[in-house]
Amino acid sequence: MKERVKKVVLAYSGGLDTSIIIPWLKENYGCEIIAMAGNIGQDDELQGLEEKAIRSGASKCYVEDLRHEFVTEYLWPLVKSGAMYEGKYLLGTSIARPLLAKRQVEVALEEGADAVAHGCTGKGNDQVRFELTYKAFAPHLKIIAPWREWNIRSRHEAIAYAKERNIPIAATADKIYSRDSNIWHMSHEGGILEDPSQAPPEDLFMLTLDPRSCPEGESEITIDFQQGVPVGLNGYTIRSVQLLEDLNEIAGTNGIGRADCIENRVVGMKSRGVYETPGGTLITTAHRELESLVLDRQTRYHKDILSVTYAQLVYEGHWFTPLREAFDAFFTKTQEVVTGSVTMSLYKGTMAVKSRKSPFSLYRQDIASFDTGSYNHHDAEGFINLLGLPAAVRSRLMVNQYETLARSV
Numbered sequence: 001m002k003e004r005v006k007k008v009v010l011a012y013s014g015g016l017d018t019s020i021i022i023p024w025l026k027e028n029y030g031c032e033i034i035a036m037a038g039n040i041g042q043d044d045e046l047q048g049l050e051e052k053a054i055r056s057g058a059s060k061c062y063v064e065d066l067r068h069e070f071v072t073e074y075l076w077p078l079v080k081s082g083a084m085y086e087g088k089y090l091l092g093t094s095i096a097r098p099l100l101a102k103r104q105v106e107v108a109l110e111e112g113a114d115a116v117a118h119g120c121t122g123k124g125n126d127q128v129r130f131e132l133t134y135k136a137f138a139p140h141l142k143i144i145a146p147w148r149e150w151n152i153r154s155r156h157e158a159i160a161y162a163k164e165r166n167i168p169i170a171a172t173a174d175k176i177y178s179r180d181s182n183i184w185h186m187s188h189e190g191g192i193l194e195d196p197s198q199a200p201p202e203d204l205f206m207l208t209l210d211p212r213s214c215p216e217g218e219s220e221i222t223i224d225f226q227q228g229v230p231v232g233l234n235g236y237t238i239r240s241v242q243l244l245e246d247l248n249e250i251a252g253t254n255g256i257g258r259a260d261c262i263e264n265r266v267v268g269m270k271s272r273g274v275y276e277t278p279g280g281t282l283i284t285t286a287h288r289e290l291e292s293l294v295l296d297r298q299t300r301y302h303k304d305i306l307s308v309t310y311a312q313l314v315y316e317g318h319w320f321t322p323l324r325e326a327f328d329a330f331f332t333k334t335q336e337v338v339t340g341s342v343t344m345s346l347y348k349g350t351m352a353v354k355s356r357k358s359p360f361s362l363y364r365q366d367i368a369s370f371d372t373g374s375y376n377h378h379d380a381e382g383f384i385n386l387l388g389l390p391a392a393v394r395s396r397l398m399v400n401q402y403e404t405l406a407r408s409v
Contacts, residue, residue: 005031008115008144009108011100011130012037012061014049015179016169017119020161021146022056025117029144035061036107038100040070041183041245056167062107067183070099071240075184075280079287080228080331080338082303083311088261090277090284091314092185097126098319101133108141117144125266129317136320155190177204183244185257185277193272196262200274207248207276211255211349218347219254220354223247223286225342228335230283247279255349257281266316282351286342289353294337294360303334 008025012018012035025033035053039046046063053061074095085091101118108116116134120127122145131143152158155178162169178190186207192198202210224232232238233246251257257278265271291300310327318324340358344351367375 005029005115005142005144007032007034007111007113008117009034009036009104009111009113010058010117011104011119012049012053012058013042013119014045014052015119016155016158016162017121017147019052019056019167019169020152020158020165021117021119022053022058023165023167024146024150024161025144026057028150031115033058034107034111034113036104037061037063038066038070038103039064040066040096040099042181045181052168060111064103066099066103067241070096071183071244074099075244076229076240077328077331078314079230079283080335081310081327082284082288082291082307083314084284084307085311085315086261086263088259089263089273089275089315090185090259090280091311092182092275092277092280093126093180093187094129094315094317095184095319096180096182097129097317098133101130102137102320104130105134105137105141109138113141115142115144117146119147120145121147123265123267123269125315125317128266129319132317133320179206181206183241183248184280185275188274188276189271193274196272200260204274205258205276207278208252208257209255214253214255214348218345219250220343220345221247221250221282222341222343223283224340225287225290226339228287228331228338230287244279244283247282249278251278251282251346252276254346254351256346256351258349282344282346285351285353286344287338289342289356290338290340290358293340293356293363294358295334296362299334303331306330 008029008031010018010021010025010033012022014037018035022033022035025031035058037046037049037053050061050063078091078095083091085094104116107113116138118127118130120130127145127147131145134141134143152161159169177188177193180187188200188204193200193204222234223230224235224237230243233243238246257276257280259275259277261273261275262270263273291303295303306327310324310331313319313321313324313327337358337360339360340356342353343355345354
């Protein structure tokens with residue numbers, strides 16, 4: 001028997017790992033278990049979840065709708081930042097964990113629990129994201145991470161453990177992918193994907209059609225933004241959650257949003273993840289195109305640099321930190337002029353930007369045009385002379401040194 005714990009709140013998804021944690025906690029800690037699940041867009045997975053948790057041994061199961069908070073307080077700041085981890089990953093799992101862990105801690109405090117638990121493995125990133133959030137809000141709570149304690153060492157053993165206790169699970173020995181889904185994305189890991197030389201099988205994908213199977217003919221859409229936040233589609237204002245769901249459907253039907261990534265985990269190893277982020281891919285592409293129209297060169301340059309740092313910060317679980325808040329303040333300032341619309345053409349897995357419009361556009365046709373304009377070409381001469389002054393000075397210095405060296409030979 002482990003050290004005495006009276007009540008634990010478990011971050012519960014109903015997947016393989018958390019399904020077996022409930023009986024494991026009862027067997028090893030003898031404590032009361034409260035399951036907590038958040039609806040952040042994985043609706044189908046939540047069906048029957050409360051009944052399953054209680055049947056597995058939990059005394060209570062919270063299932064809460066967190067979609068609006070997730071989209072407006074987490075995803076839209078992410079969009080404003082332009083963050084993308086290692087150039088490909090749109091951070092769908094990374095950005096969701098802080099919200100779930102925060103609500104888990106709130107439930108633990110409301111219920112008078114003395115511990116929190118999660119189903120993250122000792123190899124993964126999610127253990128870091130959950131536990132940094134626990135520490136930010138309730139460092140006095142004991143953290144139970146079964147994958148760092150029990151003798152189960154593989155998903156095959158976890159499946160066997162579940163079968164021995166008659167716990168229903170979706171994972172099988174033949175189809176053993178580890179998946180995480182929310183309104184922003186779905187991730188796929190494990191199985192054949194653990195061999196980087198193998199292509200993802202087509203039946204792996206669940207949100208996006210095979211581009212070869214997509215409808216004939218292009219789809220044209222226009223996404224409207226207000227201060228960096230998507231607010232409408234094709235001229236119609238749509239609420240945040242519905243807008244993202246609509247874009248997921250449009251992008252998925254057109255085979256948009258797949259990414260196959262070899263990434264560097266927080267714990268130091270490389271891993272492979274295949275991600276589907278359909279609506280998010282459309283939004284981030286359109287958002288960046290609108291920024292190209294309205295942000296000046298220096299602001300865009302420094303924002304791009306900070307976006308890389310922000311992506312790493314989110315990936316590593318540092319959401320509830322003063323640094324993240326400071327970054328958000330900077331990004332929010334840059335987004336004051338990111339208002340307008342971007343029209344894109346979608347066709348069989350490809351997307352192309354057709355037009356961008358904004359009342360804050362810095363593009364001036366009278367200046368940029370080759371034919372007419374107010375631009376004075378003579379101004380360029382003085383500008384280039386000043387810009388090239390360091391190079392000219394250095395060149396003269398080198399010539400003098402060569403001449404001096406030649407005379408001494």
